[in-house]
Amino acid sequence: MIKAHSLLYSIYICLLVSIVCGALLFFSNLYNQLNLYYNLQEELYFHNQSLVNFALESRDTLPILDPEEKTGIKGSYETKPYGILNLLLVQSKTNKDTIQSAHLIGLHTKNKTALFLTNFSKSVSYTGLVKLIGDNALPSSHIETAHITNKTNDLYIEGKNSVSENQLPKINPNFKKIFYNTQTDKTNLSDVDKPKDSLYFNSFFNATKEVYLNSIVANMIFKGNFILRSKDSLHIKKNTVLEDVILIAPKITFESGFKGSVQAFASERIELEQNVILNYPSVVCIYNETVDESRIKIKKECKITGAIVLFGNTNEMIDKNCMEIDENTLLFGDIYCTGKLFLKGKVHGSVFTNRVFYKTESASYNNTISDIEINAKKRPTYFISIPIFDSKNVSHGIIKKVL
Structure with a gap:
């Protein structure tokens, strides 16, 4: 014959186990969500860096690119003057997040x-x-x-x-x-x-x-x-x-x-x-x-x-x-x-x-x-010198990251 207080203990133990299991599931889900978030941030960062390198080569403003199939990341960049220097603005974004970077860029000098x-x-x-x-x-x-x-x-x-x-x-x-x-x-x-x-x-x-x-x-x-x-x-x-x-x-x-x-x-x-x-x-x-x-x-x-x-x-x-x-x-x-x-x-x-x-x-x-x-x-x-002369066919580079 099962005593009443033993049944009550069993209920408490079951409740405690369910709470622990629920907490484990919650933290597991939270960990997965954080992992996905940081992976996306990493992919956005690498995408942004790749787009910066691409922009330094092409130099022309690029409209928003079609999203990548695997990540869904869209990218765009533009260049505009800032004083005597040029400013490169780059964006990588998804529906939920955006990474932006801004760089002052110039020309590598060959002047001796x-x-x-x-x-x-x-x-x-x-x-x-x-x-x-x-x-x-x-x-x-x-x-x-x-x-x-x-x-x-x-x-x-x-x-x-x-x-x-x-x-x-x-x-x-x-x-x-x-x-x-x-x-x-x-x-x-x-x-x-x-x-x-x-x-x-x-x-x-x-x-x-x-x-x-x-x-x-x-x-x-x-x-x-x-x-x-x-x-x-x-x-x-x-x-x-x-x-x-x-x-x-x-x-x-x-x-x-x-x-x-x-x-x-x-x-x-x-x-x-x-x-x-x-x-x-x-x-x-x-x-x-x-x-x-x-x-x-x-x-x-x-x-x-x-x-x-x-x-x-x-x-x-x-x-x-x-x-x-x-x-x-x-x-x-x-x-x-x-x-x-x-x-x-x-x-x-x-x-x-x-x-x-x-x-x-x-x-x-x-x-x-x-x-x-x-x-x-x-x-x-x-x-990278200040562009005193209007040089052509010289590679661009980053003078300073400003954002």
């Missing part, structure tokens, strides 16, 4: 030029320690010695030397377009979504926001798809964070100690105070086609990875358009100057200029260089 100095003035001379590593195109194959200071003169050249032409290679026409064609959503800062912790962010999959600012930019963080513009000047304080944004104003100044990555475009003046660091890919550019003066001034201890460009003036206006780069500065990239260039730092890349000059406290000497190093070989073959 160290110094290109146009041939419509006297031959170049040097004083102090000068290193030119790479191919050089100069007004004359002979570099004269100038006895200006009491320093020992030492010239080190490695590469081919040739006589230059009487004009610089033509600059990429997209530089000029930046100053005229900007298809953006123009707005005031007060109309931009209220930031959290002073952070303004705009995805590269959104329309570019063009924000008008007052002269002084301080205690703000701008990241992503922004053009910051002023009708007069922009003074960027060191406590400002700028990442992958574009600056446009007649005058732009970066306070000593600033760090960021920007494309800065001006018509009159750009100045980098001491110890400014502009990370890759950054551009410092002036376009001046007027009779007024323009100037790029880069002070001591600055580091720039990208390009420094001054263009637009005629040959008659060379002396009114000046680029000055002080000692202990480092540029990893290229210089293009249709005016005159005073260079005291190091360039790991190429220099193209109409004229160089050297100045002391009491005098200035045209087509003279002193205590500089221009080394095209320190720019590795995998480095």
Whole structure:
């Protein structure tokens, strides 16, 4: 005879077993769902990466592809300009999920030029320690010695030397377009979504926001798809964070100690105070086609990875358009100057200029260089330069992933 309490125990045990079995089935189903989810995420990721590689080869915008038979993933991409750079936007999606990626892309450089100095003035001379590593195109194959200071003169050249032409290679026409064609959503800062912790962010999959600012930019963080513009000047304080944004104003100044990555475009003046660091890919550019003066001034201890460009003036206006780069500065990239260039730092890349000059406290000497190093070989073959020239039949590569 079964006692009542034994039957009750059996019911409890059966209930407990059913709960445990139900829990096991639930967790097994949950594990399977998570496994399917992560497998899909992995497939979306690999699909997106494959589409990026395909886009770098084809370069043209691709409409939405038919979904793959096994995974049902649809893919699409487009390219569009962002400043002087190109932006690659890639999407891989299913009915339930989407993976997006955005990349700044450019061209692999094959340029081995160290110094290109146009041939419509006297031959170049040097004083102090000068290193030119790479191919050089100069007004004359002979570099004269100038006895200006009491320093020992030492010239080190490695590469081919040739006589230059009487004009610089033509600059990429997209530089000029930046100053005229900007298809953006123009707005005031007060109309931009209220930031959290002073952070303004705009995805590269959104329309570019063009924000008008007052002269002084301080205690703000701008990241992503922004053009910051002023009708007069922009003074960027060191406590400002700028990442992958574009600056446009007649005058732009970066306070000593600033760090960021920007494309800065001006018509009159750009100045980098001491110890400014502009990370890759950054551009410092002036376009001046007027009779007024323009100037790029880069002070001591600055580091720039990208390009420094001054263009637009005629040959008659060379002396009114000046680029000055002080000692202990480092540029990893290229210089293009249709005016005159005073260079005291190091360039790991190429220099193209109409004229160089050297100045002391009491005098200035045209087509003279002193205590500089221009080394095209320190720019590795995998480095993707800012597209100063409109190159064709050159492979594309990713400069930076921005999303």
